[in-house]
Amino acid sequence: MSNQSDQIEVFVKMSAVLNGFAPEMFAPSVDPADLKTVYFKFIIGKAPERFHELLHAFSEMVAGGVSPQDIGAMLNGTAGGLPEPMVNLALSINKLWYLGSWYDPEAPDDPTKQQVVSDQAYIRGLSWQVMQSHAMGNSPFTFGYWAKDPAASLALTTGNPAATGRGTS
């Protein structure tokens, strides 16, 4: 792959397959928080070689005409095709988007190896949007929102028309 911006673009596309959100919802073109770059650099710092291998594998699958659903199944390990360390890295990346925390791919269940990447990462975790809620102590909603129904459907929240919250099987 060529320059960093190209790699980040691939990273965003792969992340969309993993997390089910439309890219514009978690990595908008005008993005003051710019978590895609923050996360990209963070992962490079943690697992540079394996990360590049994962991005390369994703690009190869896309170029080979593999459907997003099948790519997602391979990345999250429900289908074969990728070595376990690469799957673990993909799962850590997905957790990163949802929780704003990094789970060591080599020891995902070890709480001593978990790390909140930043305050912005924490408050912008996608899990809050899926729950139509907000991080504790940091609500984007206007005062009194708790007395009203959630304003957005899951499809609206994720930017993904297929998102229903009822799973795919």
Add this chain to the structure above:
Amino acid sequence: MMKQLFATAIGLLYVSAGLATAQDASVQVKCGSTVQTITSGATIPPVPDFSSITDGDFSLENLQCAFDTFSWDSFLALNHAPDGMFGSTNDNATVWESWAESSDVFLAGGADPGDPGQVPPREIPAECTALGDTAGMRVMRQIGKHPDLLEEATQPFNSGPLIDTNGWYSRFAISVNPPMYDYIVENQLYSKPGQTAFSAAGHDVNFTCSCAADASGDTCSATGQQGAIMVKAAWKVIDGKDVADDFHIAEALVYTAPFNDNPATCSKQQMGLVGFHIGHKTTSDPQWLWSTFEHIANVPEKHRPQTRDRYNYYQPGCDDCNQVNHPPAQPWDPHVQPVAANIAKSQIVREIPVTDATVAMNDAVAGKLTTGTVWQNYHLISTQWPTKASLTGATVPSAANGWCTSLNPVDPTGAPAPTFLANTTLESYIQGQVPQASSNCISCHKDATMTNGAFSDFTYLLERAQGPAK
């Protein structure tokens, strides 16, 4: 001499009968990949103009440039005199100072401030009228009826008073433009009972938004409209080594409410403008656009060299000064001032530097549009705007009354950029980049309510409404 300065500095200059009016003088400055044209005219721009982005690169940087130009155009228009003059005698009267102030609108007992379309009469405390001729003078108030109440003399979150290097308490005031005043009055939002009735009728507060003229009528009327604008100003007492000609000046009645065992007092003071917020609701920005300006001698920046021997709110090389960006130690007693001890004064530094692009824009304005006037001593800090205001594009004002809102349901704050923004005179002690703790205009104002807890459309002013005396 002044005319010569203007004639040299400003291309389109109109000089008549000793009065100088800069009519749509402009300056261009490169910003990002755009060339911004900043105009010094008497018209407040209704919306930002993105036509400067000619290469299709609607990046954060280029959009910020357009919003900053909007801020400068707004600042220059608001600081023209109501008759269109600008800097005619170094300083000038301003448009926004002719607007209603919050203390003119939210009266004791929830009284009706006056008809829409009119400027309400100004109530002058008895302690001030006792000083003699007060015609045309502004009243700058001090702490309210509760000793530690958030009022216009203190800062957000009760974080403390701002005390300048001469030892004087700074003063604050909020003004609203006629469309905003009219909305408040027409809906009786100036009183607690009025607010209760408004909510009971099923209404949500939804101020008029500005929009540009649009012949097609799909976003606004053919003539456009001016929506709600509010201005919050910070002032310091001119004293000591302060040079009055360096400031926009108001000869003001400085009122200090009863406090502890001290009765109310009032004195005539020469006040200099040091901070200036503009909040402007537009059709594309229902979270409002937030522009903030300061006097250039307020404070040094944390990561830039100090360039002055003295600042309005910082003493260089001071060993016995207060901790930087911490409120002065209590007790705060505005009846005892100027304070003498340095530990009791504010010692303020800007935490987040003004960007290089904004600095270049400020230099361009000072080098051409405001040269030779007091306004050359004011600079833009930044403009906060929602990057994703709604999910459906610009809001459509009601044909009946121009009200509009359509917040992003996923993130009603619209993901503001920059994420944090502080004016060192208005958010002195909450600068920084910590979510929910550091100053962020939109994220803070989205919590604003009326006295009944209903959302008040990004203004805290409606909290000031009072009810009948019990």
